[in-house]
Amino acid sequence: MSATKGLQVSVLGLGEMGRALAGALLEAGYATTVWNRSPGKADDLVARGARPAETAGDAVRAGRLVVVCLLDHASVHEVLDPVAGDLAGRAVVNVTTVTPDQARELAAWAAAAGADYLDGGVMAVPSMIGTPGSSVLYSGSAEIFEDYRPLLEAWGAATYHGEDAGLASLYDLALLAGMYVMFAGFMHGAAMTAPAGLKAREFAAMAAPWLAAMTAGFAGFAEIIDGGDYTVPGQQSLLFSDLGDMLDASAAQGISTEAVAMVQTLIRRQIDAGHGEEGFARIYESIRNPPARS
Numbered sequence: 311m312s313a314t315k316g317l318q319v320s321v322l323g324l325g326e327m328g329r330a331l332a333g334a335l336l337e338a339g340y341a342t343t344v345w346n347r348s349p350g351k352a353d354d355l356v357a358r359g360a361r362p363a364e365t366a367g368d369a370v371r372a373g374r375l376v377v378v379c380l381l382d383h384a385s386v387h388e389v390l391d392p393v394a395g396d397l398a399g400r401a402v403v404n405v406t407t408v409t410p411d412q413a414r415e416l417a418a419w420a421a422a423a424g425a426d427y428l429d430g431g432v433m434a435v436p437s438m439i440g441t442p443g444s445s446v447l448y449s450g451s452a453e454i455f456e457d458y459r460p461l462l463e464a465w466g467a468a469t470y471h472g473e474d475a476g477l478a479s480l481y482d483l484a485l486l487a488g489m490y491v492m493f494a495g496f497m498h499g500a501a502m503t504a505p506a507g508l509k510a511r512e513f514a515a516m517a518a519p520w521l522a523a524m525t526a527g528f529a530g531f532a533e534i535i536d537g538g539d540y541t542v543p544g545q546q547s548l549l550f551s552d553l554g555d556m557l558d559a560s561a562a563q564g565i566s567t568e569a570v571a572m573v574q575t576l577i578r579r580q581i582d583a584g585h586g587e588e589g590f591a592r593i594y595e596s597i598r599n600p601p602a603r604s
Contacts, residue, residue: 317461319377321377322345322369323345324346324352333358336355342360343361343369344361344369345366366393367396374401375401376401383415386404386406397420400426401427401457405431410480413476416429417475429478431482440466452470547589548590549581551577552578553577556570573593580593
């Protein structure tokens with residue numbers, strides 16, 4: 311079986327992301343039924359050709375492919391548990407943000423209901439859906455991924471990461487971890503320079519090209535981490551990387567030091583263990599092997 315534009319697809323959950331996903335399906339020519347718990351969210355989509363469903367059950371019954379984009383794991387069960395009997399023989403694509411274990415639980419739950427399950431991690435904000443910069447990570451049912459790949463690619467680049475339904479969530483959350491720590495670093499810098507009269511937008515103009523340039527270092531760090539040798543010549547040492555001056559300057563500006571202190575803790579743990587002359591990439595070991603909890 312191959313997915314075609316003649317198939318019926320239903321989208322449950324019309325927050326900003328759900329509306330963007332449904333809109334991209336309509337734009338690509340797919341017959342789309344939409345449902346949301348609160349009224350009014352479907353109006354624009356209906357004006358563009360979507361079919362509104364009064365209940366989640368109506369939406370599930372209308373679609374051979376059921377796309378779920380809700381708040382969290384609990385909300386997925388709140389919506390789907392009452393209509394589990396209608397899921398048999400259908401394909402479920404869940405792009406709700408969940409943990410890896412929650413994704414695996416949902417895959418097992420769907421299987422018990424007679425449905426096939428594919429989990430998706432959306433690596434885009436709603437405005438990016440359907441554009442070249444959008445991508446979605448998938449894991450779980452290989453059959454769903456292959457059968458409906460043209461539809462999935464209406465949202466962005468689609469990559470499949472295996473039968474383990476938890477892997478898309480794992481990779482999604484890992485990438486988001488890097489994003490949020492970067493954002494926190496930017497906010498710290500903006501707060502640090504604000505007392506000197508620098509506007510956040512001015513700091514952003516300075517920070518964006520600098521941070522973009524620094525991402526070129528990822529591959530080098532990765533090579534060292536994978537090789538397991540933090541003494542490779544040419545690295546910035548942990549002693550040189552000590553953030554004491556940055557912490558002192560931040561405190562002198564009257565701001566919180568928490569964002570930077572987190573990184574300093576990782577550095578100092580390795581220095582205190584006798585690895586000060588080794589490269590900065592060694593903080594990976596502080597993260598990978600945290601201290602035993604007392």
